[in-house]
Structures are given as C-alpha cells and as structure tokens.
Amino acid sequence: MSTSATAPALRKTPLNAVHRQLGAKMVDFGGWDMPVEYSGLIAEHMAVRTGVGLFDVSHMGDIQLRGPESLNAIQHICMNDASKLQVGQAQYSAMLYPQGTFVDDVIVHKLSDNDYLIVINAGTREKDFSWVKTNAQKFHCHVSDYSDYYTQLAIQGPRAEETLQKLTNVDLSTIKSYWFKWGTVCGLPNTLIARTGYTGEDGFEIYVPSDEATSKRVWEEVLEAGKEFGIVPCGLGARNTLRLEAALSLYGHEISETINVYEAGLDRFCKPEKGPFIGSEALQQVIASGGPERKLVGLEMVDRGIARDGYGVFDENARPIGTVVSGSPAPFLKKNIALAFIPKDYSAVDRQLFVQVRNTMVKAKMVPIPFYRRPKKQS
Structure with a gap:
C-alpha cells in the first residue's frame, strides 16, 4: 500500500x-x-x-515577557539596548545566533517596567518563540505566545x-x-x-x-x-x-542565519556597550578582524531589465562578485532597483556593475540607500 x-x-x-x-x-x-x-x-x-x-x-507573531527579570532576558536575547526604553516606547532590534547572524528582526515594546511585547515575523514564529523561551529560562520571567x-x-x-x-x-x-x-x-x-x-x-x-x-x-x-x-x-x-x-530588511533576504549584523548594515541598532548578549562575542571578532568582508548595497538598473532575487552581480570585467537578495520595479520611483551583497572593496557609490538577467548582462550602478525617504511634514 x-x-x-x-x-x-x-x-x-x-x-x-x-x-x-x-x-x-x-x-x-x-x-x-x-x-x-x-x-x-x-x-x-x-x-x-x-x-x-x-x-x-x-500573521505576525506576538511574544510577551512578563516578570521581574523580563528586561534582563530581553537584554540577553536582543541586540539593541532595551534599558533605554520608556513605558509606551518601541524599538527595532534583532535576535542573534551565537555566531552573530540573525534568528529574526523584531520590534520590542515596553508595556510596563516588567512587561514587554516582542513582535516577530510570520515565517519564523515557532522558531522565534522556542528561541525566546529557551534563552529566557535562566531569568525570572514568564514567556507567552499571544500571536493568535x-x-x-x-x-x-x-x-x-x-x-x-x-x-x-x-x-x-x-x-x-x-x-x-x-x-x-x-x-x-x-x-x-x-x-x-x-x-x-x-x-x-x-x-x-x-x-x-x-x-x-x-x-x-x-x-x-x-x-x-x-x-x-x-x-x-x-x-x-x-x-x-525604503531599503528595509526582510528575513530570508537581507538578513538570515548566514548574514551577520555588520554585513546587513544594521549595526546602528546593535549596542555592545550594554554588556554581553547572544552573538556579541562573534560580532566583536568581526570588528577585530577588520570588519565584514561584504556589505549590502543599493543598485539602480541603468539598462532595461529587472534584477530578481538570486541573480548574479558582476564587475566591469565580468567577474562574479555578488548576489541580488531583493529586486523589483519601484513603482513610486519609476526605476528598477535592487539590494545586493558585494565585497566591501567594490562599494563605491555610482560604480558601474552588471546584473545577469537571464542570459544578458544588464548595466547597473550603485546608489545610496534607502532609495526613498518620505518627505518631512510641513509644520
């Protein structure tokens, strides 16, 4: 049978x-x-x-940490400094593996002095909850999954x-x-x-x-x-x-278990000065060894063609140097744009590069990110 x-x-x-x-x-x-x-x-x-x-x-997930050591647990699990939060404030952060790569990016909300809400991504809900529950065990706090x-x-x-x-x-x-x-x-x-x-x-x-x-x-x-x-x-x-x-990271693209904080360009949200946290030691080693070998850059297509996820990036001598991790037409900007990882030595704005779109080498140039910033409100 x-x-x-x-x-x-x-x-x-x-x-x-x-x-x-x-x-x-x-x-x-x-x-x-x-x-x-x-x-x-x-x-x-x-x-x-x-x-x-x-x-x-x-579909996004919601994890609540409540108890006298909930802040200590957050500080251990997340890379940003949650001690700076006031009640009613939120911050962008991330949970890292010991090697300094991403479990997930999150938003931490301070509900009260002993009560925090972490909003997590949909595709990583079960993994994230298990990660928080396991790594908060040594702290006096209760972890609840309120996602549903x-x-x-x-x-x-x-x-x-x-x-x-x-x-x-x-x-x-x-x-x-x-x-x-x-x-x-x-x-x-x-x-x-x-x-x-x-x-x-x-x-x-x-x-x-x-x-x-x-x-x-x-x-x-x-x-x-x-x-x-x-x-x-x-x-x-x-x-x-x-x-x-807006060049905002998406798990599985600009951040993943194989990409570290410095490569992703998210080190402004990483606060090693707060004390040790999961992944902090590995990140210190990245800096001690001269920084990340690759970095995330913005590409604007010069010739006709759309850079899709996974397409190869090449230098002016047709040597493969990197990979597109997100790419599509940008409806508001009316351009074709992409985010890609390339070696840090190549990361000069306006440098000419090429993206292989099917069997064609399509000209692109490096541009600053984010591609778009919203206009400031008129007072």
Whole structure:
C-alpha cells in the first residue's frame, strides 16, 4: 500500500474570508494563506505613498515577557539596548545566533517596567518563540505566545493619521514614531495603537481581538474612514515593493542565519556597550578582524531589465562578485532597483556593475540607500 505525504494546511488570519470576498489574489506566504494583491500592486503601492493603505498583518507573531527579570532576558536575547526604553516606547532590534547572524528582526515594546511585547515575523514564529523561551529560562520571567489572540492591522501612508483619528478617542498626534498608546478603537477599549510600520511611510498598527466578526467590522470601518483619502486594501506585493524602496530588511533576504549584523548594515541598532548578549562575542571578532568582508548595497538598473532575487552581480570585467537578495520595479520611483551583497572593496557609490538577467548582462550602478525617504511634514 502506498502512502503519500500531504502538505500541512495553510494557516489563515481571521480576515481570510474578507480577502477572498474582495477578490484578492492569495498566495502561500511562510505557511499562511495571504493576499498578495487586490486592485493591483502598483495601485496599492501608490495609494500608500500618496494617501493611505490598509494591510492585514495578523500573521505576525506576538511574544510577551512578563516578570521581574523580563528586561534582563530581553537584554540577553536582543541586540539593541532595551534599558533605554520608556513605558509606551518601541524599538527595532534583532535576535542573534551565537555566531552573530540573525534568528529574526523584531520590534520590542515596553508595556510596563516588567512587561514587554516582542513582535516577530510570520515565517519564523515557532522558531522565534522556542528561541525566546529557551534563552529566557535562566531569568525570572514568564514567556507567552499571544500571536493568535490579536488581529493586527497596519494603516500606512501620509493620510493614515487622519483616517485612524476618526475611529479612536486617542489624540494620535501625541504618539511619536516608535511609540504606542492604549485606547478605544472602533468602540474596542484597551486597543494597542503603535506608530510603527514597514513601508517607509508614517502609519499605525492596531491590535484588536482576533475573532472573525470583530476583525471584519474593524477592517470595514477603517476602509470607510479612509474612503475620502482613497484608501485601498493592500497585499504582500505592495508591502514588499514599499519596504524595498525604503531599503528595509526582510528575513530570508537581507538578513538570515548566514548574514551577520555588520554585513546587513544594521549595526546602528546593535549596542555592545550594554554588556554581553547572544552573538556579541562573534560580532566583536568581526570588528577585530577588520570588519565584514561584504556589505549590502543599493543598485539602480541603468539598462532595461529587472534584477530578481538570486541573480548574479558582476564587475566591469565580468567577474562574479555578488548576489541580488531583493529586486523589483519601484513603482513610486519609476526605476528598477535592487539590494545586493558585494565585497566591501567594490562599494563605491555610482560604480558601474552588471546584473545577469537571464542570459544578458544588464548595466547597473550603485546608489545610496534607502532609495526613498518620505518627505518631512510641513509644520
């Protein structure tokens, strides 16, 4: 008798049926059935850059550390200095392996002096939770996985504040970037409202109860509130092109278990002066040996052609020197752009390089990153 292994069923967010009703194109993303686009990637991308867009990011994970030594545990597990956080503040950080490479990048929120929330990536949820639980064992704190308790919505774009303000009793203008408050949203008390995001734009992420009826109601109320600003639901396709224009890292691309902090260019978030943490010793050795041998750079395609993930990068003498880790058209910039790892000796801005697109060597040049910065608000 023959047996065939069946693939595990895709996980679904509480808004899965809503996405399907809206006609979203669905894909398997890290084991999740997620919308990649609704009205079209370019339209969704441009709505976020010029108005406002709404994302379902409920597949992200939420790990809570609570107890008298929760800060000590965070300091041991994460590379940024969480002792600098005030209650109501968040910071970008990462969890590292002992060799200084990435378990995952995270956002740490300080809920109270003994209570922290770590938001983690979807595709690494189980691995991350296991990593935190194992490495927090020697500290007096309790680790909980609250990932399935919340529907997480991201409202992103220059009109995000005006959109969300219609639905909450919190004065959103008082929440600074990478800070958060608790308040009522769509009639739901004790909702976490964080001014964070992954698009290069201003925006908010809200955490509401994960039951389908509540999630659907909040989703629809946000869309209604943003109607005058041209709000559209956005999928993973636009999320990726938006973060690429802003040169924000994606696990499995710019960061992974084989890429260290200095190679990824994220050392500004790494604080060895706070004391030892997992991976700090290996990172010190990288610096002692002269720094990373390769670095992440931005490429702009000069000739026609799109640099895709995994394409080879070559110097002016057609010698292979590196690899594209993220690449696509940039809808707002109207250019084809990419992020690539190349040897540090080659990393001079405007240097001419080539990307092999199928069987053709396509001319590219190195440019500063991020490719896009949002305009400063006029006071």
